Amino acid sequence: xxxxxxxxxxxxxxxxxxxxxxxxxxxxxxxxxxxxxxxxxxxxxxxxxxxxxxxxxxxxxxxxxxxxxxxxxxxxxxxxxxxxxxxxxxxxxxxxxxxxxxxxxxxxxxxxxxxxxxxxxxxxxxxxxxxxxxxxxxxxxxxxxxxxxxxxxxxxxxxxxxxxxxxxxxxxxxxxxxxxxxxxxxxxxxxxxxxxxxxxxxxxxxxxxxxxxxxxxxxxxxxxxxxxxxxxxxxxxxxxxxxxxxxx
Amino acid sequence: xxxxxxxxxxxxxxxxxxxxxxxxxxxxxxxxxxxxxxxxxxxxxxxxxxxxxxxxxxxxxxxxxxxxxxxxxxxxxxxxxxxxxxxxxxxxxxxxxxxxxxxxxxxxxxxxxxxxxxxxxxxxxxxxxxxxxxxxxxxxxxxxxxxxxxxxxxxxxxxxxxxxxxxxxxxxxxxxxxxxxxxxxxxxxxxxxxxxxxxxxxxxxxxxxxxxxxxxxxxxxxxxxxxxxxxxxxxxxxxxxxxxxxxxxxxxxxxxxxxxxxxxx
Ligand code: SF4
Ligand code: SF4
Ligand code: FES
Ligand code: FES
Numbered sequence: 001x002x003x004x005x006x007x008x009x010x011x012x013x014x015x016x017x018x019x020x021x022x023x024x025x026x027x028x029x030x031x032x033x034x035x036x037x038x039x040x041x042x043x044x045x046x047x048x049x050x051x052x053x054x055x056x057x058x059x060x061x062x063x064x065x066x067x068x069x070x071x072x073x074x075x076x077x078x079x080x081x082x083x084x085x086x087x088x089x090x091x092x093x094x095x096x097x098x099x100x101x102x103x104x105x106x107x108x109x110x111x112x113x114x115x116x117x118x119x120x121x122x123x124x125x126x127x128x129x130x131x132x133x134x135x136x137x138x139x140x141x142x143x144x145x146x147x148x149x150x151x152x153x154x155x156x157x158x159x160x161x162x163x164x165x166x167x168x169x170x171x172x173x174x175x176x177x178x179x180x181x182x183x184x185x186x187x188x189x190x191x192x193x194x195x196x197x198x199x200x201x202x203x204x205x206x207x208x209x210x211x212x213x214x215x216x217x218x219x220x221x222x223x224x225x226x227x228x229x230x231x232x233x234x235x236x237x238x239x240x241x242x243x244x245x246x247x248x
Numbered sequence: 249x250x251x252x253x254x255x256x257x258x259x260x261x262x263x264x265x266x267x268x269x270x271x272x273x274x275x276x277x278x279x280x281x282x283x284x285x286x287x288x289x290x291x292x293x294x295x296x297x298x299x300x301x302x303x304x305x306x307x308x309x310x311x312x313x314x315x316x317x318x319x320x321x322x323x324x325x326x327x328x329x330x331x332x333x334x335x336x337x338x339x340x341x342x343x344x345x346x347x348x349x350x351x352x353x354x355x356x357x358x359x360x361x362x363x364x365x366x367x368x369x370x371x372x373x374x375x376x377x378x379x380x381x382x383x384x385x386x387x388x389x390x391x392x393x394x395x396x397x398x399x400x401x402x403x404x405x406x407x408x409x410x411x412x413x414x415x416x417x418x419x420x421x422x423x424x425x426x427x428x429x430x431x432x433x434x435x436x437x438x439x440x441x442x443x444x445x446x447x448x449x450x451x452x453x454x455x456x457x458x459x460x461x462x463x464x465x466x467x468x469x470x471x472x473x474x475x476x477x478x479x480x481x482x483x484x485x486x487x488x489x490x491x492x493x494x495x496x497x498x499x500x501x502x503x504x505x506x507x508x509x510x511x512x513x
Pocket of ligand 4: 345348349350351352390394443444446447448449450481
């Protein structure tokens, strides 16, 4: 059986280092398989978070050869096994141990986003009517598995550590889903501009590139939100029109 | 936002564990855009060889004042300094449109500013304002450049149309025809159309701003049309950029007598 070497980051928030492990690999294996084999055979104390092994729970996010990916969805056949495969934890969140990071910041952020507030029910039985076409647009955003790979790659968090001023691409997707929902009546634009830092996004599309659910984060969620914010706060002509309308 | 301190290490400039050629794309974009900027500036300052026969270089269109038959308001006024070519009077609009375009923004922030140099690659600078504060907050005015770009598109379509009417040098008679230059100008307006009609601000304007587009079928149709171009925005951004420069080169070489325009019929 063939073997391959995996250079895995071992450590915690105090620091750590890469350690090489060589293990047997076979056809069809994904990176998570190799990591679990190493855990079973060579490093019983290796911390790794995983759950579904099907790309649906979003637990096994890591960086493989420097690129944010789900370990369970990265086949070894996609990688060159001539050199050690580098596996490290996400860089935008504090380390807990080895490949496991503390992503709880994301859950705190989510709580601060204004909740879905539907308009009055359309029918007397308390139900609503939506056209399929309107639903289609937001459907894409609902595919998110909260793997936080987009948050991890975004340089505003990763390099500039603006966690206190910027909610990150995952939550722009979440906000877009609510903002564009035909039933929702809430206005999140001021929040997006002032406290959630949509202006920090400089549209580099790194988030879109790493999303395992292929959500077109930048083009379909962030830019449309930026345009809505511009409508409301940065368009002098629109402001003038609104002023006239109010006066009438 | 939760005011927590997230203990994270900052990576150094260009530090990454990426094993692929992450620098190739930003470098290619840097070289491509720089080459265009250098050529466009050179061509814009020339003030000559920008028209030939029925063709007018897109860098000089619309020609507000000038000595070519394409000039809209006649000859150059005397108060206009000699170095101000007809191109310099108008190029700020398409330049502003591209400069504030969402695609180009993402591309040049990476290639020219290194903000970041590439995805998951360490940055040079600590401080970061993004588009949240001046000066880059001004990028939000992109929509105004879009309005101008739509007018330019009509002008360039008219130029392509005019490029089909050739004047006989001897009799002065005007007749319909198609030369290589005509095809160059038609391709130019098509590619620019593909680029402009895929603009994110246009996508927002025609329907994206609505939550219930189904109530306005026209908006819905326009939105899906623009979305279709929008999905290929990067492609059209590059094709139209290269072609607009090529159109200028072609007309310039014809005008200088280096090339002779081949009349197809
Ligand atoms: S496009 Fe915006 S949100 Fe996405 S990674 Fe780039 S800066 Fe971050
Ligand atoms: S948007 Fe994509 S990358 Fe971001 S958390 Fe959701 S699934 Fe993961
Ligand atoms: S283990 Fe669930 S996404 Fe990888
Ligand atoms: S977004 Fe590219 S032209 Fe408007």
